[in-house]
Amino acid sequence: xxxxxxxxxxxxxxxxxxxxxxxxxxxxxxxxxxxxxxxxxxxxxxxxxxxxxxxxxxxxxxxxxxxxxxxxxxxxxxxxxxxxxxxxxxxxxxxxxxxxxxxxxxxxxxxxxxxxxxxxxxxxxxxxxxxxxxxxxxxxxxxxxxxxxxxxxxxxxxxxxxxxxxxxxxxxxxxxxxxxxxxxxxxxxxxxxxxxxxxxxxxxxxxxxxxxxxxxxxxxxxx
Numbered sequence: 269x270x271x272x273x274x275x276x277x278x279x280x281x282x283x284x285x286x287x288x289x290x291x292x293x294x295x296x297x298x299x300x301x302x303x304x305x306x307x308x309x310x311x312x313x314x315x316x317x318x319x320x321x322x323x324x325x326x327x328x329x330x331x332x333x334x335x336x337x338x339x340x341x342x343x344x345x346x347x348x349x350x351x352x353x354x355x356x357x358x359x360x361x362x363x364x365x366x367x368x369x370x371x372x373x374x375x376x377x378x379x380x381x382x383x384x385x386x387x388x389x390x391x392x393x394x395x396x397x398x399x400x401x402x403x404x405x406x407x408x409x410x411x412x413x414x415x416x417x418x419x420x421x422x423x424x425x426x427x428x429x430x431x432x433x434x435x436x437x438x439x440x441x442x443x444x445x446x447x448x449x450x451x452x453x454x455x456x457x458x459x460x461x462x463x464x465x466x467x468x469x470x471x472x473x474x475x476x477x478x479x480x481x482x483x484x485x486x487x488x489x490x491x
Contacts, residue, residue, distance in 0.1 A: 279303035284371035406449035432486030
């Protein structure tokens with residue numbers, strides 16, 4: 269058992285989460301003991317990314333960590349979300365966990381919300397990728413071995429044809445200048461199927477691409 273401070277990592281299943289895990293483990297300042305993922309209870313999928321719950325289980329196995337699944341309703345009110353997360357925070361505190369890390373990059377309102385949510389709980393938020401130049405960071409991720417597929421595209425910000433495509437240097441070359449290279453403004457979301465902390469890739473195939481609630485989703489399937 270490590271004598272380092274123990275931390276949970278908020279795990280969306282995407283590339284930023286995967287790279288945040290690598291950054292935390294490389295720094296050796298924290299001992300990551302689990303991944304926290306919100307699951308749409310009705311659909312059995314990760315909220316917003318729409319990734320199948322089974323794929324998150326495969327990711328967790330590949331990085332050698334348990335996943336703390338937080339079931340939320342759909343639609344989910346802020347009160348319902350806060351109540352679900354309060355249970356996670358209470359459990360973390362009971363288990364001697366002192367920190368929760370997030371893969372946020374530069375959206376100040378999101379960071380402020382995280383900090384407010386954890387204020388006074390005894391759990392300190394961490395942002396290991398915060399403030400990095402996302403143009404540089406995106407290329408750094410691909411160079412480090414992060415492999416991901418776009419699972420969700422906002423067609424108001426990015427061509428729907430990008431849904432289901434691989435996040436790699438070729439895709440970064442083709443993104444419009446208006447699009448953040450890491451998709452931090454919600455232009456796209458990803459599923460990371462390999463990375464520097466994966467002991468093996470998670471095999472996936474791209475299934476049906478559909479429009480739902482104004483977004484374009486690519487259904488990734490195991491195998």
